[in-house]
Amino acid sequence: MSALNTGKASVGHLEDNSVIRKRTEDEEQLEVKQMIEKLQLKPHIEGGYYRRTFQSSLKFNTSWSSTDADKSSLDLANNDSVVSNACQRHICSSIYYLLTKQSPICCWHKNRSDIIRYFHGGGSMKVFTIDDIGLLQTFRLGGNVEAGDRLQIVSKGGNWEALMLVDGDWALQGEAVAPGFDHRDWELGTRELLHKFPDLADTIQLFLKE
Structure with missing residues (x-):
């Protein structure tokens, strides 16, 4: 008799877990939606979600050539991050940046400015970098310090x-960009990267926009 009761309890327990698991998944999706709101x-063109939170009022003249600074693949006419002087930049800018299970990848891109990424919450992100000579490095940004x-x-x-x-249902970071972000200093990766760094083709292919 006790064995039969144990069996029924076991089935009921499995059914309850299924309901709980489904409810948890729905709640996680709702949590991400509420966070975005x-x-x-x-949506960010590279993938994920973002919002600019700060842009310094102070500006300075960079040593970057005006020819390079004028390059852009975007329409800059209505972009408030662009200052009038081709070599002039805001000292610093900052954004929130979020990756989720539905949008888990940020595609290859390059910025002339240095970027400091700050972990804000959620799971972990893996950051891939390739320098001019083709050195690939990976880092994990997250709160699980014991795991690296x-x-x-x-x-x-x-x-x-x-x-x-790489871990969790979402990961939120802050990015401080110095000099401040300007689309003229930004470039989205294309398949040309495969020709430039053929030894890294497998990794590059994973994060191409096209």
Whole structure:
């Protein structure tokens, strides 16, 4: 008799777990949706979601050539991050950046400015960087320090970068960019990277936008 009762309890327990698991998944999706709404995030062209939170009022003249600075693949006419002087930049800018299970990848991109990434919450992101000579490095940004996560990661300007959610349902970071972000200093990776770094083709292919 006790064995039969144990069997029924076991089946009931499995059914309850199934309901709980489904409810938890729904709650996780709702949590991400609410976070996007509360933080007023919008889709990023590289993947994930973002919102600019700060842009310094102070500006300075960089040593970057105006020819290079004028390069852009985007329409800059209505972009408030662009200052009038081709070599002038805001001293610093900052954004929220979020990766989720539904949008877990940030595609290859390059910025002339240095970027400091700060872990804010959620799971962990893996950051991939490639320098000019083809050195590939990977870092984990997250709160699990014992597992090798870092709370801050500095990305050197001029390196190619890609990011991937590797743990959890979402990961939120802050990015401080210095000099401040300007689309003229930004480039989205294309298949040309495969020709430039053929030894890294497998990794590069994972994070191409096209």
